[in-house]
Amino acid sequence: MxxxxxxxxxxxxxxxxxxxxxxxxxxxxxxxxxxxxxxxxxxxxxxxxxxxxxxxxxxxxxxxxxxxxxxxxxxxxxxxxxxxxxxxxxxxxxxxxxxxMFVPNIPHHSVPVGKSSEDNVEIRQWLPEGFSFRKEDKFSDHIEIGKKLKILDFERGAKLSGSGFPLYLGKGATLERSLINFMLDYHLEYHGYSEIFPPFLVNRDSMKGTGQIPKMEEDMYYIEKDGLFPIPTAEVPITNIHRNEILNEKDLPVKYVGYSSCFRREAGSYGKESKGFLRVHQFNKVEMVKFVKPETSYDELEKLVNDAEDILKALQIPYRILMLCTGDLSFSAAKCYDIETWSPAENRWLESSSCSNFENFQARRANIRFRNEKTKKPEFVHTLNGSGLATSRLMVSLLENYQTPEGKVIVPKVLQKYTGFEIID
RNA sequence: GGAGAGAUGCUAGAGUGGUUGAAUAGGCUGGUCUCGAAAACCAGUGUGGCACUUGUUGUCACCGAGGGUUCGAAUCCCUCUCUCUCCGCCA
The missing domain is CATH 1.10.287.40 (Serine-tRNA synthetase, tRNA binding domain)
Known part of the structure; x- marks a missing residue:
């Protein structure tokens, strides 16, 4: 607000x-x-x-x-x-x-003015050693790979719940779990976050606090009987941890990382992007959330992006960073970087992470403040969050980039101690 | 799901419907004392809105949330939320 x-x-x-x-x-x-x-x-x-x-x-x-x-x-x-x-x-x-409540946050002056995703600006690319965009090669897409190796079953997922509810099998399930654990451990060990395991259902006040509601209410699942919303991202419960609180200035920045399933109705967005993992109603995500002093929030945003990038470097997955233009910014964000990972089968970049500075927009809605030690007065904190990262799109890039000519998938080195196997065949 | 108890400031805890924005104690901050510290003593210690002569200013609101009674509500009434205790059920 x-x-x-x-x-x-x-x-x-x-x-x-x-x-x-x-x-x-x-x-x-x-x-x-x-x-x-x-x-x-x-x-x-x-x-x-x-x-x-x-x-x-x-x-x-x-x-x-x-x-x-x-x-x-x-x-x-x-x-x-x-x-x-x-x-x-x-x-x-x-x-x-x-x-x-319907007035969006206004963009930071450093954000390029633009109408749509077409006007987003690429900031940098990172490619693993020896990587090339081999367009001539025949790559299987993640759906074929998943089917052939019996690690993903979108049809049965649809039987259980409807389309967009992926079912992981065998080594696919293990790989997913390993990825989550790896990312959490990495942020805890190297980036100084504290771990959170949040509730997956939240009340209306929490959804208002982070700005999903009222504007995006149609895109949210809602359990009417209990007045609860399945969370679209762990950002919601984690940011709301400090709703109506005054934090100590010396405790800032407060940095949390947490895993959650994410539930999105994706109302009205069925189309060509909807196959396999590209657009789903339930996915897994490790989310980083920061509460920081206003004057540091843009530095913290850069660090947040770096934290997410480190995961991809460790996994050796090609990615690029985009700065979103004003027209593509979400309702609550003042500035946002997207991280897109490369999909060789799709022959394009896929959004795997979104790192945003909300300045005091969420803090004002959720009444999250800190006491300024100089003035002794409470001020609104700045909140930031970023995916670190979402597994669904990441899994697409991972499976496709790590596939062998024989149709097997090699497990990235850093994940092997989590999976207990080196190859999926 | 059934029965009961409760929710007051940073914390504990008082509060016959009328200078109670709130006793008291602890904590915290500052001061006195001290070579220094402790102890003791003294002082201070909420948030938000609005106005203007922007001030060591005035005023309004806030005692879980929302209504009601009253000239006047932390105090009485209603609804909701949450917490605790006991019983039942249960991973």
Missing amino acids: LDLKFIRENPELVKQGIKNKNEKDRVDEILALDEKRRDLILQTDELKAKRNTVSQQVGQMKKSGQDASQIIAEMKNVSDQIALLDSQLNEVEEKLEDIL
Whole structure:
């Protein structure tokens, strides 16, 4: 959520930011409601002040045995007025809140202005030693590989739950589990994160806190009976750990890493991207979340990307880093890098990670602050998160890049101590 | 699922419907004392909104959340959430 005061003081900046995100701008509406709100506050505060002093008088009069019925009758009038104005104020504030919850974060000035993913900017590529884009070679795609080696079964997954619910078998299941454990261990050992194992179902307040709701509610699974949402990413529970809390400045940055299954309805996005692992309703992801001081958040973003990259370097999987343009940024993000891994069979890059700085957008929604040691005052933290990484797309790149001409798959060296085998055949 | 108890500041814990934004103790911060420390003593110690003469300013709101009663609510009433205890069920 954006600061109302900031919108009031920088309406043009906010309008431009929203426009660059291809979102509808309701700033004028907000400003009008804000003005009305402040006017009502002025009126009610004055009346309440009057009520407070007079009510005290009544107490004293009664104590000394005087008759206060005259004043009480007058005050009843005042109270009725207060009630009326208060209900108007509530209405205005609710309306304002409703609109504000739909206002996106505005992009950082370093983000290139653009309309869609076409305008994203490639920052760098990393390729393993000896790697080449061998377009002429015949590569099996991950679906063929999975079927042939009996490690992935999308048909039976669909039987169990519907399309988009992958079923892993045998060494495929072991590989998936190993990948998750490897990534967690790596971030714990080399990057200084603390491990979290979060709940996979969260309440509405948590979903609001990180910004999935209300705007993206249609894309979320929802268990009506209990009012709970299966999480679309571990970002939601992990960021909300500190909802309504004030952290110590000396504890920052707080860095968490956690695994979760991720559940996404992907409403309305069926199409050519939907085969196999490319778009699924349930997948596994290791997520990094940071709570940091405002002045450090952009440095922390770079480090976050590096942390995710280290995993791919260790796995020897080719990738590239994109800086998303304003039009491709998500609702809550101010700046975001995507990491895409190479799929030789698809002959293109696949998004495997997304690392974002939300500045204080989520912190304001979720009321996550720290106490500034100099000023002694609480301030909003900046929150960041990044996938480190999602296994589904990564598994596509892994299987395809590590396939042998005989149709087997070699297990990346760093994973072998986790899997207990070196080859899938 | 059934029965009961509770939710107050950083913590513990008090609070006859009327200077209670909140006693008291502990903690924390600063000071006195000390070569230094401890002890003792003194002082300070919430958040948010709004206004303007932007101030050691004024005012409003906040005692789990939301409603209600009242001139006046931490205190009375209703609903919800959470925590704890006992019983049942259970990985």
